[in-house]
Amino acid sequence: MSRGGGRGGGRGGGRGGGRGAGIPGIQTFGPDAIQATFKNPGETYPDIILPVARPPTDEEGEMYIAMKKLQETLYSSPYYLTEPKKPGAITRYTDRYHQDQAAKRPKLDSIKSNKTFFPEELHSILDPKTVTKRRTVNSKFDISQINENEEDGDGEIDPETGLPKKTGDGDDQLDEEEYEDEEDEDDNDYADNYFDNGEGDDDDGDDGDGGDY
Amino acid sequence: MSTYENRLCRLIVREHFGPIVEKVAYVLIRKGRMPVGLIANFTALKPRQVRECLFVLIQHNLAVYAESQEKSRIVTYYEINHTELLHRVLIPKVLHSSQEWFERDGALIAQSLLTHGKLTITHCIEDILKSSGIAPGKTANQRTLSLTKAFTKMVKEKCLIAVRPSDSLTAADRDMAEEKRETDKMTLPPTAAELATIRKTLGAQKQAEQNSTIVGLKRRLDAMDDGYGEKRPRLLTDGDLVIVEEVETDVYFKVNFDRFIIRWRNVQIANLYEARLNPTAKTIMQTIMNLAEERMINCKEERSSPVSIMLLLNNLPKDTNLIDTLEFDPSDLGPNNSKPKIHECLDKYVQILEDDLMNILKKDAGRSGQYVINLKTASQILKKNLIQGIVSARFGAPYVRIMNMLADKGKLEEKQISRFSMMPVKDVREKLTTLCTFGVLNLQEVPKTKERTPSRTYYLWEVILSRAADTLTDRLYHTMGNLRQRRFVERSKRA
Numbered sequence: 001m002s003r004g005g006g007r008g009g010g011r012g013g014g015r016g017g018g019r020g021a022g023i024p025g026i027q028t029f030g031p032d033a034i035q036a037t038f039k040n041p042g043e044t045y046p047d048i049i050l051p052v053a054r055p056p057t058d059e060e061g062e063m064y065i066a067m068k069k070l071q072e073t074l075y076s077s078p079y080y081l082t083e084p085k086k087p088g089a090i091t092r093y094t095d096r097y098h099q100d101q102a103a104k105r106p107k108l109d110s111i112k113s114n115k116t117f118f119p120e121e122l123h124s125i126l127d128p129k130t131v132t133k134r135r136t137v138n139s140k141f142d143i144s145q146i147n148e149n150e151e152d153g154d155g156e157i158d159p160e161t162g163l164p165k166k167t168g169d170g171d172d173q174l175d176e177e178e179y180e181d182e183e184d185e186d187d188n189d190y191a192d193n194y195f196d197n198g199e200g201d202d203d204d205g206d207d208g209d210g211g212d213y
Numbered sequence: 214m215s216t217y218e219n220r221l222c223r224l225i226v227r228e229h230f231g232p233i234v235e236k237v238a239y240v241l242i243r244k245g246r247m248p249v250g251l252i253a254n255f256t257a258l259k260p261r262q263v264r265e266c267l268f269v270l271i272q273h274n275l276a277v278y279a280e281s282q283e284k285s286r287i288v289t290y291y292e293i294n295h296t297e298l299l300h301r302v303l304i305p306k307v308l309h310s311s312q313e314w315f316e317r318d319g320a321l322i323a324q325s326l327l328t329h330g331k332l333t334i335t336h337c338i339e340d341i342l343k344s345s346g347i348a349p350g351k352t353a354n355q356r357t358l359s360l361t362k363a364f365t366k367m368v369k370e371k372c373l374i375a376v377r378p379s380d381s382l383t384a385a386d387r388d389m390a391e392e393k394r395e396t397d398k399m400t401l402p403p404t405a406a407e408l409a410t411i412r413k414t415l416g417a418q419k420q421a422e423q424n425s426t427i428v429g430l431k432r433r434l435d436a437m438d439d440g441y442g443e444k445r446p447r448l449l450t451d452g453d454l455v456i457v458e459e460v461e462t463d464v465y466f467k468v469n470f471d472r473f474i475i476r477w478r479n480v481q482i483a484n485l486y487e488a489r490l491n492p493t494a495k496t497i498m499q500t501i502m503n504l505a506e507e508r509m510i511n512c513k514e515e516r517s518s519p520v521s522i523m524l525l526l527n528n529l530p531k532d533t534n535l536i537d538t539l540e541f542d543p544s545d546l547g548p549n550n551s552k553p554k555i556h557e558c559l560d561k562y563v564q565i566l567e568d569d570l571m572n573i574l575k576k577d578a579g580r581s582g583q584y585v586i587n588l589k590t591a592s593q594i595l596k597k598n599l600i601q602g603i604v605s606a607r608f609g610a611p612y613v614r615i616m617n618m619l620a621d622k623g624k625l626e627e628k629q630i631s632r633f634s635m636m637p638v639k640d641v642r643e644k645l646t647t648l649c650t651f652g653v654l655n656l657q658e659v660p661k662t663k664e665r666t667p668s669r670t671y672y673l674w675e676v677i678l679s680r681a682a683d684t685l686t687d688r689l690y691h692t693m694g695n696l697r698q699r700r701f702v703e704r705s706k707r708a
Contacts, residue, residue: 063309066305066308066309066320067305069324070324074229074328077329079229079269081231081234085569112332119289122271125268172302
């Protein structure tokens with residue numbers, strides 16, 4: 001592809017006649033190939049003849065300078081995230097000279113960007129004063145309306161994201177309280193976890209002390 | 214996503230944004246889309262840090278999000294945009310090209326945009342003035358004007374493209390939301406046929422939108438103004454007013470890598486003709502591509518938009534020498550045997566280009582005098598040349614001979630290959646296996662009997678261009694990852 005053209009296009013290093021220095025000294029193919037196996041993996045760093053790369057062209061030199069400058073800018077920008085160094089127990093002499101870049105970088109909230117690009121949970125990073133509320137979707141399930149119109153329960157659909165729009169949280173709580181009242185009406189503290197209806201009776205009993213739970 | 218591609222993506226993020234963003238990005242690259250809580254789990258980072266990393270990634274157009282409803286909560290999922298991430302490898306070339314095409318101002322604008330991800334024109338200019346200072350001979354005003362001019366030019370040529378908030382949502386989610394909007398208008402759920410027609414119309418709308426006017430550019434009438442409008446041709450005059458195109462000040466722009474890639478590819482296609490014909494042919498092809506370039510959106514298109522000969526004639530660079538580089542049959546020239554006119558020369562050149570066996574330039578079927586470039590064949594030829602170059606540099610001439618023969622003649626057996634390439638079968642066998650492990654060749658087994666005994670099957674070798682290109686791309690990713698990793702290790706040893 002033309003994208004890889006700058007790198008691979010027929011200018012590989014070490015071109016030398018027929019089978020030049022492009023092939024390193026170890027034969028990995030052909031009849032006398034050395035195949036690595038579990039027992040004989042071969043040397044970790046076998047001697048190879050490294051091909052010598054051609055010197056960079058002027059264009060490549062310029063590209064390198066431009067990229068280096070960009071990388072330095074990125075390194076000192078707020079986008080490069082690192083953990084700030086914790087001050088150690090002892091202050092050392094070299095602390096003065098090993099400056100902590102993390103402290104010198106500007107903060108993320110000083111970036112000029114627009115909140116609309118980001119989802120709500122990230123708004124507090126751009127503008128620390130935003131308070132993000134936990135978004136819940138209220139699906140009103142009113143029993144009296146169940147016969148009238150089944151579609152009413154979901155509310156409006158937000159055209160951008162295809163999700164129901166948020167509505168108030170008030171009705172949900174009322175419904176929950178009603179359910180809780182019903183449970184308490186049994187008036188029995190251990191209703192759920194005491195009566196086991198014969199399920200715990202099938203222990204073998206032959207294993208000795210297995211009956212004390 | 215292959216292992217090497219994932220590793221390269223991770224190392225790119227580490228190079229540009231640091232180790233913490235690298236951890237978050239790696240989890241997203243390997244495991245797909247997930248919400249903040251899950252990312253924090255996998256990376257053992259605090260949620261606040263994860264959110265900052267995601268913020269940085271979205272700011273640089275590398276990540277997108279999607280909100281979905283689960284039971285009663287709305288959960289935001291984040292996903293990495295792999296293509297944008299791999300485009301970051303091209304940044305040095307982008308910086309160099311923006312200097313070449315838009316001069317120093319363009320280079321500064323590109324650098325500022327690449328540092329911040331996306332910026333409005335005012336913020337961009339502020340940033341440049343702050344970081345590069347003002348040359349002693351000029352005032353801040355002049356600098357701002359020249360930067361604004363360069364920025365507008367880049368937007369018009371689509372090297373910078375506008376970013377809208379909807380671009381931060383995943384493409385699939387956007388499509389689904391639009392479909393839902395359409396289907397909600399209907400009372401009954403859609404049948405398969407109706408759904409297909411809806412999808413087609415939405416697809417056509419998207420196509421039209423991409424081809425239409427550039428987002429972020431507005432036109433207004435302005436009094437003819439020296440600093441800004443003096444070199445522009447008068448587009449429409451209403452007394453003293455002239456239509457001036459300006460970039461809107463509250464639209465965010467980012468670098469459009471696709472446009473740079475398209476231009477580089479066009480240059481490569483034109484270069485094909487330089488070796489084959491002559492430099493004038495190359496200039497003509499280059500002009501055709503420049504005229505057709507406006508409508509190209511990305512590299513995957515099959516053919517360019519049509520270009521008429523008249524347009525071509527008007528846009529040829531002034532120093533192309535058409536007349537001297539062609540030889541005309543004396544009988545064609547007419548009774549006076551005078552020098553041929555320019556448009557005759559151009560006609561002849563276009564005829565030669567069209568008749569060339571590469572089949573890249575073709576007549577447009579419907580209209581006369583219009584020509585179309587077949588980008589698909591052109592890119593196939595470029596890929597083939599590149600693969601040949603790689604094989605020749607790495608292995609040598611005999612290997613290339615075998616590869617070329619297989620590419621031309623289709624599937625061949627060992628015996629036939631050794632006969633055609635005039636090499637002993639033992640040699641040929643070794644070379645074939647080498648090329649196969651390298652990834653360029655494919656083996657096809659054709660059994661003669663019901664049991665596939667190796668002695669009774671035909672083994673046919675062939676070159677499948679797309680597979681070869683994919684394998685070599687993977688190798689490239691491997692190498693690039695190795696280089697970056699080595700650089701990190703060596704740098705940390707010396708830090």
